[in-house]
Amino acid sequence: MKSLLQNLGVILVIIGAVILIASYAVGNVNNNAVLGGSLALVVIGLIVYIVMNKRITD
Numbered sequence: 001m002k003s004l005l006q007n008l009g010v011i012l013v014i015i016g017a018v019i020l021i022a023s024y025a026v027g028n029v030n031n032n033a034v035l036g037g038s039l040a041l042v043v044i045g046l047i048v049y050i051v052m053n054k055r056i057t058d
Contacts (some may be wrong), residue, residue, distance in 0.1 A: 006056055009049025015043030 019038040021031060 002022060002056065005052055009045045009047070009052060012041050012045030012048060014045075 002004070016038040019034065019041070023034050023038070028034060
């Protein structure tokens with residue numbers, strides 16, 4: 001469980017990146033909901049990664 005929490009931020013960033021790549025591959029780059037959602041996943045993933053790794057090492 002500890003390793004899942006430690007990697008949760010990376011998983012969220014990867015999911016956001018996959019959504020961006022998939023929307024580009026399909027040609028749906030003008031949909032702001034998809035782009036904003038994937039941006040939110042990437043930003044939240046970065047924040048979670050920093051916070052969880054700082055908390056786990058302390």
